[in-house]
Amino acid sequence: MHRALLCLCLATVTFNASAADPARFGAAQKAIEAGEFKAITSVLVAQDGKVVYEHYFDKDGAEGRRNTRSATKTVAGMLAGLAIADGRLPGKSARIFDVLPPARRARMANPDPRKDAITVEDLLTMSSIVECDDETEFSRGNEERMYLIEDWVQFYADLPVQGFPAWMPKPADSPHGRSFRYCTAGVTTLGEVVQTAVGEPLQAYAQRRLFDPLGIEKPEWQFSPLGLAQAGGGLGLRTRDLWKLGQLYLDGGRANGKQVMPEAWVRASLSPQATKGEEADYGYLWWLMKVPVGDKVMTLPAMAGTGGNTVFLLPEQHAVVVITTTNYNERQPHLLTFKLLTRDLIPAL
Structure with a gap:
């Protein structure tokens, strides 16, 4: 996210068909397939805890582990x-x-x-x-x-x-x-x-305390030359895994009827603790992006990584939007992600 604040073989997977209305997101899908947003690999939109749109634009499909870089x-x-x-x-x-x-x-x-x-x-x-x-x-x-x-x-x-x-x-x-x-x-x-504090490898602690309660399997960690799981970037997760992490915070730390994260920690993490500038505040390793939408500016908590890979929380709509890409070498790739979000996805909600 820090470097810019602002299609291959298609694979379509349909979930929760009864809840989804593909026509609502038809314009977004058409624009992505036409290459308007360069190399978008997946989009997932969930509202009220249910997936309402999910599409994969690359050969990896739903089971592909997405290297979302600094979202880690x-x-x-x-x-x-x-x-x-x-x-x-x-x-x-x-x-x-x-x-x-x-x-x-x-x-x-x-x-x-x-x-x-x-x-x-x-x-x-x-x-x-x-x-x-x-x-x-x-x-x-x-x-x-x-x-x-x-x-x-x-x-x-x-x-x-x-x-x-x-x-x-x-x-x-x-x-x-x-x-x-x-x-x-x-x-x-x-x-x-x-x-060091928990006395076990970081990846093992993450699996036991965070990923297992959310049903996240086989994450692909990157490691330092000395074998430390890289907390600073590169963790490979499925698009649905990213949604689960976003949904966890949108729901105040609760998932599957249990309090997985302390609610107070969630609130503090999503509150301004530092300021990047006019474009964003920063919580506890959460971006608080100030995104123009229509005639107003919305503050959207986000997990964000290089290339425009982003998990957006939309509290007003009680929605989570996941956008993954391989736009690593594009100029200002986050602007492409913001355009897709604000022009095509939010209006569809």
């Missing part, structure tokens, strides 16, 4: 909330270097008391004090630099403290008291924080 970060926020609820992570104010293996601090380059004070909440809100900004190619913490080394978490631990020249707002002068800078390395580190 939202899953990391869910796992942090569960670790806190389980009493394994002291809380959002827990200092990460008090949780991580002691070697992280012992081997740290650029030691600084301000780095020692970094909290879980700092990572959840993309606002820690270290110099890490994926939107700046010159940033010491840019994720492309991280991938060149073996130990991704130590990469984050070694980063220097961010400087704030006169033209850059200091955290104290920023909305919510936080200076937002998109940092994949920080969420990667959050994954190890959760893993």
